[in-house]
Amino acid sequence: MWLGANAPGRFDGLVLANTAANFPPADLWKGRADTVRSSGMATLVEPTLERWFTKAFREARPARVAEIGRMLISTSVAGYASCCEVLAQSDMLPELDRIACPTRVIAGQHDPSTPPDRGTEIASRIAGADMITLDAAHLSSIEAADAFAVEVQDFLSKTKK
Numbered sequence: 001m002w003l004g005a006n007a008p009g010r011f012d013g014l015v016l017a018n019t020a021a022n023f024p025p026a027d028l029w030k031g032r033a034d035t036v037r038s039s040g041m042a043t044l045v046e047p048t049l050e051r052w053f054t055k056a057f058r059e060a061r062p063a064r065v066a067e068i069g070r071m072l073i074s075t076s077v078a079g080y081a082s083c084c085e086v087l088a089q090s091d092m093l094p095e096l097d098r099i100a101c102p103t104r105v106i107a108g109q110h111d112p113s114t115p116p117d118r119g120t121e122i123a124s125r126i127a128g129a130d131m132i133t134l135d136a137a138h139l140s141s142i143e144a145a146d147a148f149a150v151e152v153q154d155f156l157s158k159t160k161k
Contacts, residue, residue, distance in 0.1 A: 001122075004103070005095040013102040013159035015152055018111060018138050020118035021125075022091040029088035033081035041077060045069050052138040054110050064142065096125035103129040104155040106148065108136040 001021065004014045023029060035043060049058065049069055058065050103126045107119035116133045123131040132151045136143035 001092040001096065001099065004101060005092070005098040008098070008100050011101045013104070013155065014099065015104050015106065015155060016119075016122060017106040017148070018108055018114050018119075018140055019122070020114045021093040021096060021122055023087040026088040029084040033084035033088075036077050036084075037081050041073050041075055041080065045072050048072055051111075051113050053143055054137045057137070057143045068139070068142070093121075093125065096122060097127070099126045099129075102155070102159045104151065105129055105131045106140060106151060107131065107133050108138055108140040108143070109133050110135070110137045111140070113138045 001014075001016060001019075004011060032044070046069075049065055049072075052068070053061075053065055103123070105119045105123040105126075107114065107116040109116060116131075119131055119133070123129040134140045134144040134147050134151070136148075141148045
């Protein structure tokens with residue numbers, strides 16, 4: 001979003017998937033940064049996987065979910081904590097109207113982290129943006145991979161110059 005607003009000539013289009021323009025409350029993110037710094041990444045793996053994937057997906061694809069869990073636990077504590085601190089203070093809402101390229105917003109219907117209304121908030125502030133909601137939680141590109149790919153390919157076919 002920041003690049004779309006501040007370096008618009010670099011893009012023919014944007015796909016903004018499972019995201020929000022801001023992430024209140026800041027204390028949540030500061031607390032998460034403190035937690036990983038004091039206890040490591042392991043404490044966040046299970047609750048994160050529960051937010052990132054629906055129960056049905058976790059039960060149907062336990063090996064894939066475990067793979068993502070291993071990725072999480074191997075994430076740099078310093079890097080994760082720093083990202084949390086950025087999310088605590090970031091707010092792109094005032095800049096969204098500066099995005100001038102075609103934009104597709106994709107949300108997961110069951111995403112507790114960035115629910116569809118957060119995607120609608122983004123799409124409503126970018127001229128001409130459209131919004132797609134998939135039957136997934138936060139990682140719709142994994143949980144609804146085929147549908148996600150179809151939506152991205154459709155968008156790309158409309159933005160080719």
